[in-house]
Amino acid sequence: MEIEVPEHPITTWKEFFIHMGTIVLGVLIAISFEQTVEWMHHRHQRHQLVEDMHDEAEENIRIIEEDTRLLHQELATLRSVADRLNSARVNKGYISIDLANELNPQSQVENMTSPSRGTWAVARNAGLVPLLKHEQARIYTRLDFEAEQELKAEDEATLRYNDLGAILDTHQATGGSRYQLRFSVADRDLASQKLHSYMMAQSVVLTRLGFWKGASEAVVHGVKTEEEMMPYLAEAVKKAAP
Secondary structure, X not given: OOOOOOOOOOOOHHHHHHHHHHHHHHHHHHHHHHHHHHHHHHHHHHHHHHHHHHHHHHHHHHHHHHHHHHHHHHHHHHHHHHHHHHHOOOEOOEEEEEOOOOOOOOOHHHHOOOOOOXXXXXXXXXXXXXXXXXXXXXXXXXXXXXXXXXXXXXXHHHHHHHHHHHHHHOOEOOOOOXXXXXXXXXXXXXXXXXXXXXXXXXXXXXXXXXXHHHHHHHHHOOOOOOHHHHHHHHHHHHHHOO
């Protein structure tokens, strides 16, 4: 703000106080205007963040529903594989089995799409979280927590999948495809254990997807507190159960 020098010399106390009063009033108006502009800017940022979180949650619900459907299909397939492994006939101490129809490269999980959690991360990095009311920030923090837990479950399932793949890769039948397998009884039992471990890990992913979906539904429906999210989480997990 620029303070102008009076055109004429100040010769009385009255003129002095009038001049000083004008300066003070101008400063107060400038500060008030600046604060109003800042408040309006923060209000717009807060409104945009709430809208973006709503839109992301809405899109994630659609993605999670499709991923849940694919995981249910995969688990059904894996149960079939487990049954075939455990009931396969032993011939001269070995078991031969072709799992090409079940364990093909285009499995259901490879068609899954990861939901997004980028909006909240961007908001944190940009320092926008303090613009929200405390309860609203808690709701979004809980949503992000559920997303993080699901991603951790996916990482664990990937490790279990790699363990299973290592067993399959070392037991390919001579001259056969990757899924034409030949096991000793002991190795068949080990493969069954690895398969069971992978199935359990995928079941955890299903549960964590349910939590993420429930939290997303709570955000879309505009809950006011973290406690109001709980029924959404419980119902979504119940529906997602393997």
